[in-house]
Amino acid sequence: MTDYKNLKLIATSNPHIRGSETTRSIMLDVIIAMLPALAFAIFNFGLRALTLTAVSVVGCIFWEWLYRKLMKKPQSIGDLSCVVTGMLLAFVCPVQMPYWMILIGDFFAIIVVKQLFGGIGKNFLNPALAGRAVLLASYAGTMTSWVDPAAGKAPIIGSMADVVTTATPLAVMKTGDFAALTGTYNVGNMFIGQIPGSLGEVSALALLIGGAYLIWRKVINWQTPVSYIATVAVLTFLFPKQGSGVEWMLYSVFGGGLFLGAFFMATDYATSPVTKKGQLIFGIGCGLFTVLIRYFGSYNEGVCYSIMVMNLLVALIDKYTKPTRFGVVKSDKKEAAAK
Amino acid sequence: MAQAFFGGVHPHDMKAATNEKAIEQLAPPAEVVIPMSMHFGAPCTPLVKVGDHVKVGQKIGEFRGLGAPIHASVSGTVKAVEPRPYSMGGNMTSVIIENDFQDELSEEVQAPANPDALTVDEMVEIVKNAGIVGMGGATFPTHVKISGGIGKVDTVIINGAECEPYITGDHRTMLERPEEIIGGATYLARMFGVDKVVIGVEDNKRNGIDAMNKVIAEKKAPVVVEALRCRYPQGGEKQLCQAITGKQVPPGGLPSNIGCAVFNINTTCAIFRAITEGMPVVRKIVTVSGSGIIEPKNIECPIGTPVSCLLDACGGVKDGTYKLIAGGPMMGMAQYTADIPVAKGTGAILAFCEKEEQTVEHPQCIRCGKCVAACPVHLEPLFMYQYAEKGMVDELNEAHIMDCMECGACSYTCPARMHLTHMFKTGKQLVKNKMAADKAAAEAKKAAEEKKEAVNK
Numbered sequence: 001m002t003d004y005k006n007l008k009l010i011a012t013s014n015p016h017i018r019g020s021e022t023t024r025s026i027m028l029d030v031i032i033a034m035l036p037a038l039a040f041a042i043f044n045f046g047l048r049a050l051t052l053t054a055v056s057v058v059g060c061i062f063w064e065w066l067y068r069k070l071m072k073k074p075q076s077i078g079d080l081s082c083v084v085t086g087m088l089l090a091f092v093c094p095v096q097m098p099y100w101m102i103l104i105g106d107f108f109a110i111i112v113v114k115q116l117f118g119g120i121g122k123n124f125l126n127p128a129l130a131g132r133a134v135l136l137a138s139y140a141g142t143m144t145s146w147v148d149p150a151a152g153k154a155p156i157i158g159s160m161a162d163v164v165t166t167a168t169p170l171a172v173m174k175t176g177d178f179a180a181l182t183g184t185y186n187v188g189n190m191f192i193g194q195i196p197g198s199l200g201e202v203s204a205l206a207l208l209i210g211g212a213y214l215i216w217r218k219v220i221n222w223q224t225p226v227s228y229i230a231t232v233a234v235l236t237f238l239f240p241k242q243g244s245g246v247e248w249m250l251y252s253v254f255g256g257g258l259f260l261g262a263f264f265m266a267t268d269y270a271t272s273p274v275t276k277k278g279q280l281i282f283g284i285g286c287g288l289f290t291v292l293i294r295y296f297g298s299y300n301e302g303v304c305y306s307i308m309v310m311n312l313l314v315a316l317i318d319k320y321t322k323p324t325r326f327g328v329v330k331s332d333k334k335e336a337a338a339k
Numbered sequence: 340m341a342q343a344f345f346g347g348v349h350p351h352d353m354k355a356a357t358n359e360k361a362i363e364q365l366a367p368p369a370e371v372v373i374p375m376s377m378h379f380g381a382p383c384t385p386l387v388k389v390g391d392h393v394k395v396g397q398k399i400g401e402f403r404g405l406g407a408p409i410h411a412s413v414s415g416t417v418k419a420v421e422p423r424p425y426s427m428g429g430n431m432t433s434v435i436i437e438n439d440f441q442d443e444l445s446e447e448v449q450a451p452a453n454p455d456a457l458t459v460d461e462m463v464e465i466v467k468n469a470g471i472v473g474m475g476g477a478t479f480p481t482h483v484k485i486s487g488g489i490g491k492v493d494t495v496i497i498n499g500a501e502c503e504p505y506i507t508g509d510h511r512t513m514l515e516r517p518e519e520i521i522g523g524a525t526y527l528a529r530m531f532g533v534d535k536v537v538i539g540v541e542d543n544k545r546n547g548i549d550a551m552n553k554v555i556a557e558k559k560a561p562v563v564v565e566a567l568r569c570r571y572p573q574g575g576e577k578q579l580c581q582a583i584t585g586k587q588v589p590p591g592g593l594p595s596n597i598g599c600a601v602f603n604i605n606t607t608c609a610i611f612r613a614i615t616e617g618m619p620v621v622r623k624i625v626t627v628s629g630s631g632i633i634e635p636k637n638i639e640c641p642i643g644t645p646v647s648c649l650l651d652a653c654g655g656v657k658d659g660t661y662k663l664i665a666g667g668p669m670m671g672m673a674q675y676t677a678d679i680p681v682a683k684g685t686g687a688i689l690a691f692c693e694k695e696e697q698t699v700e701h702p703q704c705i706r707c708g709k710c711v712a713a714c715p716v717h718l719e720p721l722f723m724y725q726y727a728e729k730g731m732v733d734e735l736n737e738a739h740i741m742d743c744m745e746c747g748a749c750s751y752t753c754p755a756r757m758h759l760t761h762m763f764k765t766g767k768q769l770v771k772n773k774m775a776a777d778k779a780a781a782e783a784k785k786a787a788e789e790k791k792e793a794v795n796k
Binding site: 322 | 345348350504577586587588589590592647650656660661662663664668669670671672673674675676677678689691695696697699700701703704705706707708709711712714715716717718719721722739742745747748750751752753754755756758760761764
């Protein structure tokens with residue numbers, strides 16, 4: 001028989017069992033969900049898409065490791081969130097940008113935006129988007145020239161002098177001739193992603209597959225991406241600047257970084273509301289600012305800034321979308337208000 | 340059928356280890372340790388002293404105020420009346436009875452001549468004298484629930500959800516003693532004057548539902564069985580009311596506020612035995628399970644049986660057992676010793692030796708909001724955690740921390756492995772302390788003013 005006196009028992013608070021999901025498994029799911037878009041980027045832009053992403057990931061891991069080491073804090077690279085940031089930052093950059101440049105973006109994303117505010121879960125801006133915003137402000141020329149995937153691939157190393165660059169569909173829609181654009185790229189090209197643009201944003205199809213995977217795995221809720229994309233779709237359908245509503249809407253939705261932003265950026269846990277109602281409002285706000293920036297701003301793309309603006313409003317949205325207290329039904333509330 | 344409540348989680352039910360094993364009777368233990376607190380309320384006063392001879396069913400503890408009496412579960416001699424460890428943590432005055440293995444029944448146990456002719460008051464009195472409390476674990480005195488609910492309650496619910504993983508005692512009772520459940524439910528219907536009693540059962544116990552439906556059809560009993568979605572905490576009183584009636588119990592309220600009264604399956608059986616046989620609560624069905632148990636079983640044993648006897652009956656525990664839990668894995672209490680007795684609310688004894696407990700060294704909230712989606716009482720655990728961590732008592736109160744029922748769903752679902760439930764227990768204590776301090780300060784101020792006025796006069 002067992003000697004029960006010598007059992008080494010741990011007495012902790014309930015619950016005594018835990019679900020299987022961990023921060024690391026969630027981040028791994030996000031990484032898996034980004035692989036279709038990465039594969040398409042390699043197909044579209046060449047192997048440089050892979051090397052640039054790899055450099056960015058290594059950069060993010062290095063900066064996070066270095067900061068935690070210097071500050072004598074427990075290491076956190078094991079949760080894989082810095083890998084996600086590294087991939088996302090590469091996804092929102094043009095493929096021909098120099099490797100050293102993305103390391104600067106990594107530095108800003110990981111150290112300034114994430115670690116200085118306390119690490120994972122504490123940052124109030126999406127690190128990858130903030131990194132991109134800094135790069136765009138610092139190296140506007142490089143950050144706004146786009147390789148034409150139809151004309152050739154960017155070399156993995158060496159001079160970019162021979163690379164043919166072109167305008168993105170959104171740039172054409174902002175200033176150019178919409179009819180010419182529809183001649184160059186049909187709706188199928190737009191959806192599949194055979195267009196110039198940031199490394200990981202071009203293929204709506206690949207991003208949709210990844211997004212569906214995340215929703216199926218319950219990593220993200222459908223509220224944010226659906227409300228975001230739907231808002232952009234409705235506004236562009238109602239107010240087309242050129243061409244018919246449907247056509248303008250499809251090019252607006254598939255062009256630019258909307259799918260990447262809706263599924264992977266706006267759903268970032270740390271910088272989005274915690275309730276489903278809040279996420280719905282957040283998505284609508286992102287959609288609204290995206291269209292406003294595209295229509296009236298000086299940039300032709302508004303996804304990055306719209307999400308960052310909404311990031312700043314998260315605390316406010318959380319405050320006003322608290323769940324109704326259990327046991328307080330709507331009729332009671334009305335009675336209380338009447339009194 | 341609504342059958343839904345907000346949130347919740349769906350842990351693996353782990354019931355396969357014991358749900359096909361019939362309830363076994365434990366070989367009588369050599370001694371029993373009966374704690375004087377096995378109910379919600381102040382502890383009982385012992386009525387016996389060292390050397391007294393007691394018989395099964397004899398009253399040995401009398402309650403004051405809110406509570407229920409306590410009875411001897413074996414016949415024999417009182418060996419000691421002293422503080423002993425018990426399952427709620429710490430020590431409690433307990434009556435230790437040395438078993439004489441005679442199993443003599445006390446003269447106090449008298450079956451009513453005609454149970455069906457009893458008045459409502461007489462039935463409530465029987466329930467009170469039988470020491471019946473909520474056997475699901477909350478241990479609220481049943482006679483108080485009944486007398487407080489008569490006239491207000493139109494929906495009587497029998498809680499057969501058994502939503503905690505591992506536990507199968509209620510399930511086995513449904514299969515082996517359905518006539519006791521239906522009989523008890525019929526008496527409850529008479530006491531409350533309702534024409535229908537609802538038994539809510541999670542749909543992972545289909546054969547239990549069938550067994551009860553068979554008895555209902557035979558006896559034409561005023562009882563219906565409703566299958567419920569399998570989701571923790573379906574068996575929470577407020578969640579069960581919500582699933583069956585669609586109504587929510589108001590904050591700080593009781594199910595009777597929305598016309599409901601909820602009784603556990605084994606409480607119902609105890610009511611049946613008390614009314615038909617006059618038998619008080621002296622036995623308890625305990626599921627002994629978990630990765631650390633060599634041979635998991637459902638065991639019926641006298642109240643006060645040392646847990647070590649139960650473990651022995653199941654072949655002992657495996658090497659490396661690091662956790663012993665009285666109750667289920669979601670809401671049960673971890674024990675620091677196996678030296679505790681089975682009480683009226685002990686539905687399970689679990690021993691863990693594998694990686695059930697998953698902790699990380701530096702948990703960091705990632706704000707995923709899964710705790711908000713899981714909280715069945717609509718709280719926002721991630722914010723409450725921050726307030727509690729920083730000791731922000733007013734904010735805690737405004738976040739309705741006192742509504743938290745410590746079900747553990749948030750901690751279970753948390754991917755960052757935050758110690759949410761633990762923190763809320765601390766946080767609730769902070770709020771209670773602050774309320775007490777505020778009240779004391781207000782009273783002191785009032786007293787000072789009165790004194791001043793008296794002086795001025």
